[in-house]
Amino acid sequence: MITLEKHLIIEAFGCPSGKLNQLETVKTALTQEVSLLGEKVLYTHFRRQPYGIMGTIIGAFSCMSVFVSAKQQYITLDFLSSKIGLKHPERFLEELSPVQIFVYDLTRGQSHHHAALDEEPDRASRIDENEGQPSRHKEGRGTGKDLAELMDLSSKEHRVVFDGSSAFQDIFLCEVTDLRMYLNQQLQFSSVDERVYHEALVHPVLELASSRDRVLILGGGDGLALREVLKYPDVGRVDLVDIDPVVIGLARTLPEFVCLNQGALTDRRTHVHLEDAEDFITKAGRYNIIMIDLPDPADEVIARLYTREFYQQLAQRLLPGGLIVCQAQSPEEAPLVYWSIARTFESAGLATRSYHVRVPSFGDWGFHLAAAVLEMPAVLTPSVENRTLPEDLTSLFQYEAEVASKRLQAKVNSLDCLTLHRLFAEEVGPDW
Structure with a gap:
């Protein structure tokens, strides 16, 4: 394998911690x-x-970024060269004694290939994780604010970390004073305030759960929600389902990304599934907690993942006492979308409780909890380290009367009456 004018990312597992813990050894x-x-x-x-x-x-003629975790016996390299060919990546790490090596070939604007180097060469050369996958729309879906930010970025000093695309979406990672990721021109997170969103998504449901042994995350390929889940020592297994292998590859290997998600995608409790959420659910096991961190229902394809039928399938995958949490847009900017998601959960036979938090990059942002039976304690206190949550999480469940009144206009989203993407277009407006 030779890399010229493209990224060759090498991921190595099982390296002896003693070697990886010595900065000079790694550097030399x-x-x-x-x-x-x-x-x-x-x-x-x-x-x-x-x-x-x-x-x-x-x-x-080349540059290489390195991230090393002695605790996880893990190292990742991002090697970019304009003239030097790297024909034997497995030999590149011989001094650090890995047990297994994976290689990610990330070429700007093209698909992403990976293979374990101990596989047969002819098989490895055929692996294309996007091959045969259905294509999502790639046209820009950024709001006017997103597009204005991107225009502003082009006129100021910034560093492009990654600019490319997968079979499903355009991906842009850049660093200004913060790290930002845009998918199809829509801001997904800023490292300045992403914890506000991800801590609010994760910790209320995990604190309410009677058991945290088995967790399912639908979406969340950036590993940021996963980072928060893994803070709980009693979490036994996390299945993360994301359709885009390029996002997963970046979140696993780019040093800036790995530093932000704290290597969550290489944790021994993490099991990544590169497939569509609908397909995964038809064969999934049962979980104590299901987290929905999927894109907003901006088109008919994504709106199918917010239907009564899909929520009924999720309910069947819950263990006794299990809980669901779903990110659900802004109760201020898109109240019909927000409350329609809650009503759709209820139409699936689930009790709901709704809450919200203000994320500077996005404004007021809402979430829904759902379960067969859902009881809230008088006080709910976070039990793990966090940076942004209130001392009593029940304060997040309070709404002004005007916002709560919009619930009366909510509609059920179902496969025979897909309305959510239309409501989204009406409320978010022509900027999409």
Whole structure:
């Protein structure tokens, strides 16, 4: 395998912690390997972070970003070269003694390929995770605010971390003073305030749950909700279902991304499933907690994942006492969408409780809890470390009367009457 003018990302597992814990050992090993390629090393910088070692090696024709976690016995490299060919990636990490290596070929604007290097070469060369997958619409869906931000970015100093596309969407990661990800021109998160959203999505439902042993996350390929789930030591297994292998690959390997999600996608409790949520649910097991972190219902395809029928399927996948949480747009900016999602849960035979939090990048943002039986305690206190939540989570469940009154106009979204994407277009407006 040769990488020229594209990213070759190498992911290694099972490296001895002793070696990975030594900054100079890691730096020396990788710098020597770059030199052996015939490349002149111009600059190196390695530093310790709270979750591991990060480093950069710059040569005359190549650059390499490094993230190392001794605790997880894991290392990832992002190697980009305009002239130097890397024919044997497995040899590149020999000094660090990995048990298994994966390679991700990320070429701008093209599909993403990966294979374990201990597979047969002919099979590895055929693997294309997007092959045969249904294509989502790729046209821009950013709001006027999103598009204005992107225009503003083009006129100020910023660093493009990744600019490409998958079979499902356009993906743009950039760094200004923060790290931002846009999918189809729609802002997905800013590292400045993403914790406000993800802590609100995750912690109320996990604190209410009678058991946290088995968790399912639908969407959330960035690993940020997963990061919050893994803070609970009694979580036994997390199944994360996301359709886009490129987003998963970036969240697993890009140092900036891995630092933000704290390596959640390589945690031993995490099991990633690259498939459509609808397909996964038809064969899924049962869970204590199901988290819906899917895109907004901006088109008919996504609106199918917000229907009564889909919620009925989810209810059947809950263990006794199980809970569902769903991100549900803004109760201020899109109240009909927001409350229609709640009413659709109720039409599926589930009790609901709704709550919201103000996220600076998005405004007031809402969520719904759903379960066969749902009782709220008088006080609900977070039991794990967080940065943004109130001391009593029940305060998130309070609404002004004007916002709550919009619930009376809500509609049920079902397969025989898909209305949610139309409501979305009406409320969010022509900017989409």
